[in-house]
Amino acid sequence: MAHLLALDQGTTSTRAIVFDERGAALARASRPLVQSYPAPGWVEHDPEAIWTAAREVVADVSANRRIDAIGITNQRETTVLWDRATGRAVAPAIVWQDRRTADRCIALQARGVETLIRARTGLLLDPYFSATKLGWLLDQQNFRARAERGELAFGTIDSFLLWRLTDGKVHATDATNAARTLLFDIHRNQWDDELLSLFQIPRALLPTVVDCAGPIAKTSDGIPITGCAGDQQAATVGQACWAPGTVKATYGTGCFLVVNTGDTPLMSNNRLLTTSAYRLGGKTTYALEGSIFVAGAAVQWLRDGLKLFQRADETEALARAASPSAKSVFLVPAFTGLGAPYWDPQARGALLGLTRDTGIAEIVRAALEAVCFQTRDLTDALAADGVPDLTVLRVDGGMAANDWAMQFLADLLGVPVERPVELETTAWGAAVLAGLGAGVFRDTSETERLWKLDRRFEPSMSSDERDARLAGWKDAVARVRSSIAG
Numbered sequence: 001m002a003h004l005l006a007l008d009q010g011t012t013s014t015r016a017i018v019f020d021e022r023g024a025a026l027a028r029a030s031r032p033l034v035q036s037y038p039a040p041g042w043v044e045h046d047p048e049a050i051w052t053a054a055r056e057v058v059a060d061v062s063a064n065r066r067i068d069a070i071g072i073t074n075q076r077e078t079t080v081l082w083d084r085a086t087g088r089a090v091a092p093a094i095v096w097q098d099r100r101t102a103d104r105c106i107a108l109q110a111r112g113v114e115t116l117i118r119a120r121t122g123l124l125l126d127p128y129f130s131a132t133k134l135g136w137l138l139d140q141q142n143f144r145a146r147a148e149r150g151e152l153a154f155g156t157i158d159s160f161l162l163w164r165l166t167d168g169k170v171h172a173t174d175a176t177n178a179a180r181t182l183l184f185d186i187h188r189n190q191w192d193d194e195l196l197s198l199f200q201i202p203r204a205l206l207p208t209v210v211d212c213a214g215p216i217a218k219t220s221d222g223i224p225i226t227g228c229a230g231d232q233q234a235a236t237v238g239q240a241c242w243a244p245g246t247v248k249a250t251y252g253t254g255c256f257l258v259v260n261t262g263d264t265p266l267m268s269n270n271r272l273l274t275t276s277a278y279r280l281g282g283k284t285t286y287a288l289e290g291s292i293f294v295a296g297a298a299v300q301w302l303r304d305g306l307k308l309f310q311r312a313d314e315t316e317a318l319a320r321a322a323s324p325s326a327k328s329v330f331l332v333p334a335f336t337g338l339g340a341p342y343w344d345p346q347a348r349g350a351l352l353g354l355t356r357d358t359g360i361a362e363i364v365r366a367a368l369e370a371v372c373f374q375t376r377d378l379t380d381a382l383a384a385d386g387v388p389d390l391t392v393l394r395v396d397g398g399m400a401a402n403d404w405a406m407q408f409l410a411d412l413l414g415v416p417v418e419r420p421v422e423l424e425t426t427a428w429g430a431a432v433l434a435g436l437g438a439g440v441f442r443d444t445s446e447t448e449r450l451w452k453l454d455r456r457f458e459p460s461m462s463s464d465e466r467d468a469r470l471a472g473w474k475d476a477v478a479r480v481r482s483s484i485a486g
């Protein structure tokens with residue numbers, strides 16, 4: 001029996017799961033990750049805390065067990081700058097949610113470079129992606145001079161973990177993580193000199209870009225690392241979205257909807273991202289992606305910030321208990337701006353439509369609904385881009401455990417929503433990539449039949465009700481948009 005260890009470094013936790021080649025989870029370990037908010041709009045992680053947690057979870061699940069191969073998957077875009085001599089980060093990691101570089105993006109937009117950036121990278125000029133975060137870091141202390149002398153290394157979390165797991169022998173990233181930096185040409189599959197000069201990033205900082213599966217590295221104790229992908233791409237693999245047209249949405253801290261578009265890098269006219277779904281054998285399979293910054297994070301805010309309840313799973317009973325007046329309550333969770341399809345970094349959150357009987361249950365229900373409304377905005381954008389109609393949506397991530405939310409999602413989308421047995425689909429995807437890279441699986445089709453349905457949610461809302469709710473949501477979003485956004 002093969003033992004494939006998936007190391008999943010997410011925004012709120014670091015997890016390791018050992019899977020066998022049939023997809024059964026044999027051991028699981030997890031450590032929470034502290035989020036720091038040192039200034040308005042800033043979000044940071046301590047790279048040392050990430051490394052300590054990664055080492056611990058790997059040790060936990062490896063105890064008394066042979067590990068055949070490791071697959072790494074990670075929160076994407078989060079930017080780490082470290083010293084090549086010591087391996088220590090020179091500053092906190094700037095997390096994907098961090099908005100401190102909004103002004104830099106606006107300044108670049110004013111220079112009219114967005115069209116070029118979009119054509120090369122498939123992305124938009126937004127603080128979400130790594131390049132302006134890295135630029136900001138390089139402007140601190142003497143980091144730019146040190147970077148130019150080749151003393152520093154840049155990486156997303158996968159790179160940082162690869163570096164640490166190999167004792168600094170390997171400085172690499174996979175093609176899906178590279179595709180989120182704004183520095184990588186997704187068509188030519190290489191770092192782009194023009195973009196590097198635009199963002200003023202010295203080439204000496206950059207990792208080598210590798211396939212998502214293959215002989216990527218060996219840990220310092222000799223275990224092959226044979227899989228690597230950003231977490232949303234790993235979830236796409238874990239959901240067995242191998243065929244063009246297949247779609248998954250992952251509901252963790254944020255929500256990310258990914259459509260496999262096959263060999264074609266489709267460009268959206270509706271502000272969806274064109275990105276790499278995976279690169280295998282040097283060949284890129286492309287995807288369209290809709291990124292929503294706040295999904296489970298809204299539940300976290302209600303729980304930890306407002307202290308409305310103690311556990312995230314209590315939201316299901318609360319939503320069921322909400323009074324009919326909840327239908328007029330809308331929460332727009334634009335805490336860190338709005339992602340796709342609006343891309344409005346200046347928008348901020350709002351709670352609208354309150355009446356005297358609005359209580360905890362109604363607000364909780366509005367938070368769950370907001371995640372579904374935002375997903376519907378993405379499927380509308382896909383439809384407007386001419387992507388063939390969605391026939392089914394595969395869901396995963398912590399929030400997909402919520403039956404009420406998944407039913408509301410099916411109702412709003414008007415298509416069935418399928419939830420697999422293994423909700424840790426991201427980790428499973430990393431294990432699949434590791435298995436492909438290690439030769440445990442011969443090809444992708446072999447992993448397709450390992451996907452197992454837990455529950456299918458069929459749409460049951462009337463179209464009148466759906467239209468009325470959607471109109472309420474659109475009105476609420478319009479109220480929080482910043483005047484500078486289009």
Ligand SMILES: Nc1ncnc2c1ncn2[C@@H]1O[C@H](COP(=O)(O)OP(=O)(O)O)[C@@H](O)[C@H]1O
Binds near residue numbers: 252
């Ligand atoms: N039953 C639930 N209902 C609603 N939200 C939930 C539920 N369980 C977990 N969540 C939310 O899901 C998120 C955790 O999902 P996870 O996939 O672990 O996230 P990440 O990978 O971003 O760290 C948290 O934000 C939590 O609030």
Ligand SMILES: O=P(O)(O)OC[C@H](O)CO
Binds near residue numbers: 252
């Ligand atoms: O940590 P997650 O699972 O919310 O995913 C974060 C994304 O990769 C950010 O793009």
